[in-house]
Amino acid sequence: MSSQPEMRYFSTRGGDETLSFEEAVLTGLAPNGGLYIPTHIPSLPSDWQTRWATLSFPELSHEILSLFIPTDIIPTTDLKQIIDASYSTFRSPLVTPLRQTGADEYVMELWHGPTWAFKDVALQFLGNLFAYFLGRRNAAGADEELTVVGATSGDTGSAAIYGLRSKPSISIFILYPDGRVSPIQLAQMATVPDSNVYVVAVENSDFDACQSIVKTLFSDADFNAKHRLGAINSINWARILAQIVYYFSAYFQLPSEKRDKVQFVVPTGNFGDILAGWFAKKLGLPMRQLVVATNENDILERFFRTGRYAREDAPEENGQAPETAAVNGSSDGQQATPAHSAVKATHSPAMDILLSSNFERLLWYLAHETVVEAGESPEAGRSKAQKTLNDWMSTLKRDGHVDLGEKVKAAAAKDFWAERVSDDETLAEIKRYYQLEQYGPYVVDPHTAVGLAAQARSVKKSADSTWVTLSTAHPAKFSSAVELALESSSSFNFDRDVLPEELRQLESMEKRIFKVQGEQGVRDLIEQVKRGEVHPTKEHAGSI
Ligand SMILES: Cc1ncc(COP(=O)(O)O)c(C=O)c1O
Ligand SMILES: N[C@@H](CCOP(=O)(O)O)C(=O)O
Numbered sequence: 001m002s003s004q005p006e007m008r009y010f011s012t013r014g015g016d017e018t019l020s021f022e023e024a025v026l027t028g029l030a031p032n033g034g035l036y037i038p039t040h041i042p043s044l045p046s047d048w049q050t051r052w053a054t055l056s057f058p059e060l061s062h063e064i065l066s067l068f069i070p071t072d073i074i075p076t077t078d079l080k081q082i083i084d085a086s087y088s089t090f091r092s093p094l095v096t097p098l099r100q101t102g103a104d105e106y107v108m109e110l111w112h113g114p115t116w117a118f119k120d121v122a123l124q125f126l127g128n129l130f131a132y133f134l135g136r137r138n139a140a141g142a143d144e145e146l147t148v149v150g151a152t153s154g155d156t157g158s159a160a161i162y163g164l165r166s167k168p169s170i171s172i173f174i175l176y177p178d179g180r181v182s183p184i185q186l187a188q189m190a191t192v193p194d195s196n197v198y199v200v201a202v203e204n205s206d207f208d209a210c211q212s213i214v215k216t217l218f219s220d221a222d223f224n225a226k227h228r229l230g231a232i233n234s235i236n237w238a239r240i241l242a243q244i245v246y247y248f249s250a251y252f253q254l255p256s257e258k259r260d261k262v263q264f265v266v267p268t269g270n271f272g273d274i275l276a277g278w279f280a281k282k283l284g285l286p287m288r289q290l291v292v293a294t295n296e297n298d299i300l301e302r303f304f305r306t307g308r309y310a311r312e313d314a315p316e317e318n319g320q321a322p323e324t325a326a327v328n329g330s331s332d333g334q335q336a337t338p339a340h341s342a343v344k345a346t347h348s349p350a351m352d353i354l355l356s357s358n359f360e361r362l363l364w365y366l367a368h369e370t371v372v373e374a375g376e377s378p379e380a381g382r383s384k385a386q387k388t389l390n391d392w393m394s395t396l397k398r399d400g401h402v403d404l405g406e407k408v409k410a411a412a413a414k415d416f417w418a419e420r421v422s423d424d425e426t427l428a429e430i431k432r433y434y435q436l437e438q439y440g441p442y443v444v445d446p447h448t449a450v451g452l453a454a455q456a457r458s459v460k461k462s463a464d465s466t467w468v469t470l471s472t473a474h475p476a477k478f479s480s481a482v483e484l485a486l487e488s489s490s491s492f493n494f495d496r497d498v499l500p501e502e503l504r505q506l507e508s509m510e511k512r513i514f515k516v517q518g519e520q521g522v523r524d525l526i527e528q529v530k531r532g533e534v535h536p537t538k539e540h541a542g543s544i
Pocket of ligand 2: 151152153154155156157207232233234235269270272350351357
């Protein structure tokens, strides 16, 4: 392999400082509110298409991850061990197998890990990575503890808990919007008995509010330093990195004549999964475009169509920006604890997100591309892009919307297009896949159905492509939408046809949650736990 420049990471929002992979992973979110991105996109080895074609998923993962993780940060044997341990928990030997659903149509099943959702692919790895870094530091005489604080709309929470449960020197607080996750998602989180796990219901909130609380705590230098916060959401670069691997895996699983014309369709919320696909493309994985599939929370679809990034689609009145229903502001243009939520509750609740964290990473690259095209060198362009991004984020925070302009929209359109899928279409798609003749019946979850409905529309726009839609969760996690879609199919029985025994058992197990109000409630809980006044036992937590 040709020698590459040293890989470091810097914040999308400015500052000359660069961090090592270890520092970027342990810091999670940059102190200035930005997200870490690599100093350069590495080159693939010239023989990757032949040499990687027969590798197992862990072997492929090692090849790709080591492009971003120097061996002085994690030696080769250690990285291999971390990766092997992370994927030994998966039920499929392929880890992320493809299933054919049409002549040129495939679904990549990403839910063969411990919590039956795609988040396991990255969070099994991130849990082992945190444990490795902390173990190494503490063995060398440090006395470090990590307080992981994350937000979930249902799937990240359980995958993070399963990735971090019982890991030494780590406690984990998962915030979810009370009443807005499915019963099985809640049971997966709240039945984990380990003493380092705290499941926190934030009352009167939505995912954006929970995510905003997390970011506000990270940006509070005193609180962050006192508790050494760690991030498990896709703001953490390691999440994106681990997800790049399955795009390569899908490529190699396809028949060779279909590989180079692949289009990936990605059910999208926080923009992490599809951003991983975009990094795969930038690395050099042949693909056409990436299709952003959103539910009725369609801020991204509106951006790709109009170039305007606007939290709400409401017309402005009297020159006023649309109401963002704010109570507490935060550093990133998001708002905490909405009095009434702009985020719609849909049949694909894990994607009920308006302000997608990872979109900021893409925006930095788009800003960078436009300044470089205007004549700046890539190096000088870096700080210009950071400044532009800061301006955009400030405008978004102030006005609730920002116009990114035709150039940025055109730059984005080279790699993406977007489709918005309604709730009715989502249910119809679940039904259609159940009724597939040659390749069915196939029961899909509502998030996958959003992707498949977007794929069905996209097929008409791009002839002769190979379609791979990412299946992001197992249907058992979303019984109400699946049962609603298939209630008229007399042959269908959810318990018999869909529900795995392991998830069925959760119903009868003891569950523990902590209910809190807003950011202050989260702060108080963490402080009380750290002072030893509260334990994750049923006496302190509410039972449900
Ligand atoms: C089942 C499911 N599908 C899709 C998504 C959207 O993925 P991303 O947030 O990476 O865009 C999520 C949550 O993030 C999810 O849990
Ligand atoms: N859909 C997610 C929301 C959090 O996204 P993340 O990928 O940034 O962790 C969930 O299920 O929690």
